[in-house]
Amino acid sequence: MKEMSKIVKTVANFVYGFILIYGFYIIVHGHLTPGGGFQGGAVTASAFALILVSYGSVNSKKFLKKDIFSLFESFGLTLFILLAFSGLGITFFYNFLANYGSWFGDAAVIGVNPGNMNTGGLIPLMNMAVGLEVLSALGVIVLIMAKGAEFTRKKENS
Amino acid sequence: MKKIIFAVAFLIFFSFLMVSAINMRTFGEPTITKMDDYFIENAQKETGANNVVTSIVFDYRGFDTLGEATVLFTAVVGVVALFRGVKK
Numbered sequence A: 001m002k003e004m005s006k007i008v009k010t011v012a013n014f015v016y017g018f019i020l021i022y023g024f025y026i027i028v029h030g031h032l033t034p035g036g037g038f039q040g041g042a043v044t045a046s047a048f049a050l051i052l053v054s055y056g057s058v059n060s061k062k063f064l065k066k067d068i069f070s071l072f073e074s075f076g077l078t079l080f081i082l083l084a085f086s087g088l089g090i091t092f093f094y095n096f097l098a099n100y101g102s103w104f105g106d107a108a109v110i111g112v113n114p115g116n117m118n119t120g121g122l123i124p125l126m127n128m129a130v131g132l133e134v135l136s137a138l139g140v141i142v143l144i145m146a147k148g149a150e151f152t153r154k155k156e157n158s
Numbered sequence B: 001m002k003k004i005i006f007a008v009a010f011l012i013f014f015s016f017l018m019v020s021a022i023n024m025r026t027f028g029e030p031t032i033t034k035m036d037d038y039f040i041e042n043a044q045k046e047t048g049a050n051n052v053v054t055s056i057v058f059d060y061r062g063f064d065t066l067g068e069a070t071v072l073f074t075a076v077v078g079v080v081a082l083f084r085g086v087k088k
Helices: A008-026 A037-061 A066-083 A121-156 B002-021 B034-047 B052-060 B063-083
Strands: none
Touching: A008 A037, A008 A121, A037 A121, A066 A121, A066 B002, A066 B063, A121 B052, A121 B063, B034 B052
16 A cells, blocks of 8 residues: 555644544443444544555554554453453352442442443443454454555566 | 346335335334333443443343454454465
């Protein structure tokens, strides 16, 4: 993939941070607002795709590294399974942190309320784990497919 | 001949769709409401999360989410295995 014009690169520089912050917002606020790990991860991965398209696969290699994404993906899935196992004192996937008083342990106000970040028990932690997994999984897919497209084009030209 | 067969098949299929659309229940009135009512009444109290959908996805139906995450992981493994010969 070739890099695009200077206008596209400038706009991508400008928008990249906002897309990242929006995606992380969706992930972290998954237990309060519509969205969650999967949706926020997809939004964040779209920011990586934007960088890849605008800067080209050669230039974007400096800040999008496939191995780091791959590591984060495995870490996210493992963290999710570990969080699921951590409630094993009662059942698998038991939400033992909810209404407990410590981390994310406040009781939610019943009914319509503006929302408290410190509620939800394991749900925000699982959202973060799944979000990490999804964003790095889609990042790996995008990076590898860009590499494969480059490879096939080179092969067709030769 | 082929066109007539396709037209007849399409008409039958379309009439089935129309009949089922006419006989559909009105929106928001399922036949069994026990489960929905349970989630709406107790989800906020039990999980402490405001978003009932997230509390279903990550708490009540956690196995489903585990499967989804595994499917995504498997997809990535498949893509990596497909492009394994690509250097640089």
